Amino acid sequence: MTKAALLLTIAVLGGTGKEGKGLAYRWAKAGYRLLIGSRSSEKAVKVASEIMELLEGSSSVVGTTNLEAAEQADIVVLTVPYSAHRETLENVREALKGKLVVDVTAPLVPPKVSRVQMPPAGSAAQEAKEIVGEDVEVAAAFQNVSHEHLLGEETVECDVLVTGTSKKARTEVLTLVEAAGLTGWDAGPIENSVVVEGLTSVLININRLYGSKHAGIKITGIPDQSTEDA
Amino acid sequence: MTKAALLLTIAVLGGTGKEGKGLAYRWAKAGYRLLIGSRSSEKAVKVASEIMELLEGSSSVVGTTNLEAAEQADIVVLTVPYSAHRETLENVREALKGKLVVDVTAPLVPPKVSRVQMPPAGSAAQEAKEIVGEDVEVAAAFQNVSHEHLLGEETVECDVLVTGTSKKARTEVLTLVEAAGLTGWDAGPIENSVVVEGLTSVLININRLYGSKHAGIKITGIPDQSTEDA
Numbered sequence: 001m002t003k004a005a006l007l008l009t010i011a012v013l014g015g016t017g018k019e020g021k022g023l024a025y026r027w028a029k030a031g032y033r034l035l036i037g038s039r040s041s042e043k044a045v046k047v048a049s050e051i052m053e054l055l056e057g058s059s060s061v062v063g064t065t066n067l068e069a070a071e072q073a074d075i076v077v078l079t080v081p082y083s084a085h086r087e088t089l090e091n092v093r094e095a096l097k098g099k100l101v102v103d104v105t106a107p108l109v110p111p112k113v114s115r116v117q118m119p120p121a122g123s124a125a126q127e128a129k130e131i132v133g134e135d136v137e138v139a140a141a142f143q144n145v146s147h148e149h150l151l152g153e154e155t156v157e158c159d160v161l162v163t164g165t166s167k168k169a170r171t172e173v174l175t176l177v178e179a180a181g182l183t184g185w186d187a188g189p190i191e192n193s194v195v196v197e198g199l200t201s202v203l204i205n206i207n208r209l210y211g212s213k214h215a216g217i218k219i220t221g222i223p224d225q226s227t228e229d230a
Numbered sequence: 231m232t233k234a235a236l237l238l239t240i241a242v243l244g245g246t247g248k249e250g251k252g253l254a255y256r257w258a259k260a261g262y263r264l265l266i267g268s269r270s271s272e273k274a275v276k277v278a279s280e281i282m283e284l285l286e287g288s289s290s291v292v293g294t295t296n297l298e299a300a301e302q303a304d305i306v307v308l309t310v311p312y313s314a315h316r317e318t319l320e321n322v323r324e325a326l327k328g329k330l331v332v333d334v335t336a337p338l339v340p341p342k343v344s345r346v347q348m349p350p351a352g353s354a355a356q357e358a359k360e361i362v363g364e365d366v367e368v369a370a371a372f373q374n375v376s377h378e379h380l381l382g383e384e385t386v387e388c389d390v391l392v393t394g395t396s397k398k399a400r401t402e403v404l405t406l407v408e409a410a411g412l413t414g415w416d417a418g419p420i421e422n423s424v425v426v427e428g429l430t431s432v433l434i435n436i437n438r439l440y441g442s443k444h445a446g447i448k449i450t451g452i453p454d455q456s457t458e459d460a
Contacts, residue, residue: 116418158450188432194428206417216449221387223441
């Protein structure tokens with residue numbers, strides 16, 4: 001990671017949820033400036049101070065509204081439930097020009113969450129791209145990482161597949177993956193998001209059938225590389 | 231595995247290809263009766279005798295046409311390139327009633343094989359189901375297993391995700407996965423095939439970028455179960 005990366009500000013929209021809070025914690029710990037966004041800035045302020053406390057004050061984490069967080073950030077990470085996906089993006093759209101959006105959404109449709117059911121755009125990330133328009137890069141990542149592991153110090157036994165609208169976008173996200181202490185892989189263009197997002201339903205199915213709570217995936221067969229980040 | 235399973239006859243359509251030959255070898259070795267199907271029965275006979283030779287005669291492997299193989303089998307495994315997918319299924323459709331079809335096809339569209347491009351049905355397996363109709367169960371599996379490893383004795387470092395039109399179909403295929411010496415997982419309904427098939431494009435992308443030929447996946451986070459089959 002370059003020093004420049006550490007001066008970046010990351011907004012985590014829906015950052016009061018478990019997944020968002022866990023990712024924000026990991027990035028704040030790595031030295032990024034963090035903005036926790038929420039519909040209620042009050043809730044966001046509370047979560048921000050909880051993260052600061054976990055890190056014993058040696059970090060910059062601020063809670064605010066989703067819109068303000070998006071406006072002030074270099075990178076905008078979206079960790080809302082799929083039911084709030086479109087609305088959240090439409091509300092902050094004007095603040096996203098020229099920025100990178102990292103979509104963590106798995107488009108689960110209750111009650112059949114173990115069945116892959118993608119939106120007409122093909123995936124949540126492609127839907128996000130349709131909403132945010134031309135000047136915004138969109139990547140998809142982190143859908144499959146169990147939030148329970150992010151707030152601890154333990155090694156996360158789940159690789160992160162990263163898709164995105166450009167090689168540059170994917171590379172930027174892979175830096176964030178590494179900063180969070182995880183192993184990431186360039187999984188190709190945004191059209192491949194259906195695999196990454198859909199894997200969430202497959203893993204939910206495996207959790208149910210095999211008595212686990214944290215099924216994940218690891219990429220195998222890469223000579224000497226998967227351990228390079230360790 | 232029950233003894234009854236070992237009396238089953240498996241037809242591998244397109245069994246003269248590398249993936250088909252590798253799977254046929256593994257199953258013949260496990261005691262199943264094998265029929266190698268091909269458009270050219272001559273080629274199929276040749277591959278069948280090659281497999282018999284590898285196994286030193288202690289197996290039953292017969293080469294014939296795709297249609298005859300499908301007619302005489304209990305389970306029909308499809309390992310043709312996607313360009314021959316529809317034609318092959320339409321040619322053998324009448325022979326499939328009441329049987330299980332295991333679709334190994336990844337619907338790659340050259341030249342962009344590292345980009346997920348699914349057929350209108352949603353996946354090759356769902357397209358297969360549309361073609362074969364009501365009385366045939368369809369499962370998808372084995373798309374991501376590198377053929378180089380199947381003809382050897384080495385452990386295959388790639389799990390097999392199994393989707394299918396019913397729990398019964400998936401369970402039958404999981405028995406075949408185990409018989410081939412691999413670890414399999416019930417990945418849910420046939421609608422989830424897009425993930426399993428699309429993963430092939432993601433792994434091709436990873437192979438290209440990270441200097442590997444055999445990128446695969448392993449399911450993690452399952453307490454004590456992933457090693458049970460070893």
